[in-house]
Amino acid sequence: MQKPKLKRKYIQNDLFKAGPHTSLNACVGTNGGPYNFGDYSTGYFEAGKRLSKSILEDNWYADVLVYPLVFTYRHAIELGIKHLGSMIPKIYDDKSKIKFTHDLEDNWKTVRTYLERDKNFGGRDLVKQINKILRDFLHIDPTGEAFRYPIARVGSAFLQDTSIINIEIFAKTMIYVAETFEYWFDMVDEYWVAKCEVEHHS
Numbered sequence: 001m002q003k004p005k006l007k008r009k010y011i012q013n014d015l016f017k018a019g020p021h022t023s024l025n026a027c028v029g030t031n032g033g034p035y036n037f038g039d040y041s042t043g044y045f046e047a048g049k050r051l052s053k054s055i056l057e058d059n060w061y062a063d064v065l066v067y068p069l070v071f072t073y074r075h076a077i078e079l080g081i082k083h084l085g086s087m088i089p090k091i092y093d094d095k096s097k098i099k100f101t102h103d104l105e106d107n108w109k110t111v112r113t114y115l116e117r118d119k120n121f122g123g124r125d126l127v128k129q130i131n132k133i134l135r136d137f138l139h140i141d142p143t144g145e146a147f148r149y150p151i152a153r154v155g156s157a158f159l160q161d162t163s164i165i166n167i168e169i170f171a172k173t174m175i176y177v178a179e180t181f182e183y184w185f186d187m188v189d190e191y192w193v194a195k196c197e198v199e200h201h202s
Contacts, residue, residue, distance in 0.1 A: 037083035038185050044076030045178040052171035059167070066165055071147040073174045074104075074137060078144070080181040081107045084188065088114040091191045102144040104134055121187055122180070130180055133173060 010031065012018070018025050033039075051069050055062055085098035085107045092114070099106045112131065115121045141147060146158040 037079045037086060038188075041076050041079035041083055041181065042185070044072055044079060045174075045181065048073040048076055048174055049171075049178065052167065052174070055167050056171065062167060066167060067147045069167065070141070070165070070170070071144075073170075073177070074141065074144060074147065077134070077137070077177065077181070078102060078104055080185075081111055084111045084115070084181075084184055087188045087192065091188070091195055104138060104144070108134060115184070121184060126180065130177065133177055 008030070010029075027033075028035075048069060051065065051072060055065050055069065081104065082098050086096045088111065089096050097107075097110050101107075108131075112127055115127045116124050121127075140159070140162055145152065149158065151157050
């Protein structure tokens, strides 16, 4: 006789729980997942896009909203690179080589070699354009902390040599980056499905 499946008990509290407006109940964990780096990256890119739109429509708090805006997009990029780094090597029967650091370069170096290998990922010119944007990010915020905190652990203030960040220019560039990563995610999914089908029939 088969044992009855027990209903999973989810952890909730007064802050993190289901509410009466079901369309606003976000499904997380195994209740909709499992989610991966790519899903998280997509969420952060979308959050950045919505925050950009809000600031462009009402720039009253632009001087302080720039910090969560830039950090949100930087985190989206970091997660996107980690997603590509965990998936693309598998397509070529290589082991995933992602490093669990916040340094964009650590994983980008590996991912870039795979992206340049196949024209279906957009070719060297596209990779070069994204690489330039990442270099600009690292030039202003090499550690990923400049838009998270006003002061470094050693006590020095961040962004002392940077005086102006135009949110419109930044937001337009990030839309391009988001679209590029979305394209790369789609290509990885296509390759992965094709690979699984070939292996299934062989």
